[in-house]
Amino acid sequence: MGDIPVPSTCKGCERDIALSEEQITRILNNMRPKMECVNDEVYEARLLACAQCDELMSGHTCGISGSIVRIRALAATQNCPSYHGSRWQGSA
Numbered sequence: 001m002g003d004i005p006v007p008s009t010c011k012g013c014e015r016d017i018a019l020s021e022e023q024i025t026r027i028l029n030n031m032r033p034k035m036e037c038v039n040d041e042v043y044e045a046r047l048l049a050c051a052q053c054d055e056l057m058s059g060h061t062c063g064i065s066g067s068i069v070r071i072r073a074l075a076a077t078q079n080c081p082s083y084h085g086s087r088w089q090g091s092a
């Protein structure tokens with residue numbers, strides 16, 4: 001099966017969906033104080049799982065949840081929504 005092309009704009013509003021690392025870092029820094037966070041070890045393990053996952057889109061977005069993985073992986077209350085069971089070891 002060939003690769004499915006990933007659109008570069010949102011279907012609803014046609015805004016560019018590409019996010020820079022700087023934009024993600026800014027969002028992350030705004031959200032971090034407002035949520036319960038996992039520790040660094042768990043965070044890195046989650047991000048590694050995402051980096052190796054076929055559902056990861058554009059290097060930053062989970063294709064199942066639509067979440068930015070650098071943000072979702074930091075939240076202690078979140079889990080990996082993989083159809084095959086969580087790819088985040090030790091998650092709730």
Ligand code: SF4
Nearest residue numbers: 050053062080082087
């Ligand atoms: S399915 Fe899970 S491992 Fe894959 S990108 Fe989404 S959150 Fe990450």
